[in-house]
Amino acid sequence: MKLPKTKKKYCKYCKKHTEHKISVVKGKERGGLKHGSIQRAKKRGLGTGFGNKGKWGSKPALSKFKMTGAKISKKTNLKFTCSKCKKSTLQKKGFRAKKTLFE
Numbered sequence: 001m002k003l004p005k006t007k008k009k010y011c012k013y014c015k016k017h018t019e020h021k022i023s024v025v026k027g028k029e030r031g032g033l034k035h036g037s038i039q040r041a042k043k044r045g046l047g048t049g050f051g052n053k054g055k056w057g058s059k060p061a062l063s064k065f066k067m068t069g070a071k072i073s074k075k076t077n078l079k080f081t082c083s084k085c086k087k088s089t090l091q092k093k094g095f096r097a098k099k100t101l102f103e
């Protein structure tokens with residue numbers, strides 16, 4: 001679906017309508033556990049018995065991320081950044097689209 005790059009929208013920080021830049025929110029990369037959080041995860045696993053029972057690894061098992069079902073579209077997750085105060089808000093409700101393109 002084609003979307004405009006900018007849109008006039010109400011900004012709750014400026015309390016008036018301003019130009020907003022639209023962008024897609026991207027999720028975090030896999031293996032995001034870094035040194036500090038790995039240590040914390042290990043400590044959490046120390047409670048009972050040996051090891052951490054396979055929990056709190058850096059990457060989840062691939063099998064858990066298998067796509068099932070018939071859906072080929074995904075809901076959009078858009079971010080609106082105010083051009084005046086540079087603060088951003090997320091869209092309230094996503095809509096289904098195969099692709100999100102900006103004109």
Ligand SMILES: [Zn+2]
Pocket residue numbers: 011012013014015018082083084085086087
């Ligand atoms: Zn603003």
